[in-house]
Amino acid sequence: xxxxxxxxxxxxxxxxxxxxxxxxxxxxxxxxxxxxxxxxxxxxxxxxxxxxxxxxxxxxxxxxxxxxxxxxxxxxxxxxxxxxxxxxxxxxxxxxxxxxxxxxxxxxxxx
Numbered sequence: 001x002x003x004x005x006x007x008x009x010x011x012x013x014x015x016x017x018x019x020x021x022x023x024x025x026x027x028x029x030x031x032x033x034x035x036x037x038x039x040x041x042x043x044x045x046x047x048x049x050x051x052x053x054x055x056x057x058x059x060x061x062x063x064x065x066x067x068x069x070x071x072x073x074x075x076x077x078x079x080x081x082x083x084x085x086x087x088x089x090x091x092x093x094x095x096x097x098x099x100x101x102x103x104x105x106x107x108x109x110x111x
Contacts, residue, residue: 007090010082011098014075018101018108021068024061031058069109076105 004012031054038051083090083098090098 005086005090005094007079007082007086007094007098010075010079011094011101014072014079014105015101017068017072017075018104021065021072021108024064024068028058028061028065031061072105072109076102076109079105 035051035054035058038047038054044050079098079102083095083102087095
């Protein structure tokens, strides 16, 4: 089996970063929902502690997002450069996949 090409590796790397950023956004939404639930009056004696922990986790998740965008932008630039350099020589399926991932990366960076 032939090793994957640089274009395939860059495409996979960018795709992984996009999925990772998406999971952080989902986690952010889940944490906000848990915080809203914990802010409701309750008889749980640990509610205040749990709320504090959830808020801390929320802030940590928010802190990761800017660096994720930077990593996506860097990987996007690298993939676009590789696509230009090897696009004519690369198999059509790799080029198509790279273009699809580039489009989704540009969409992710916009958000």
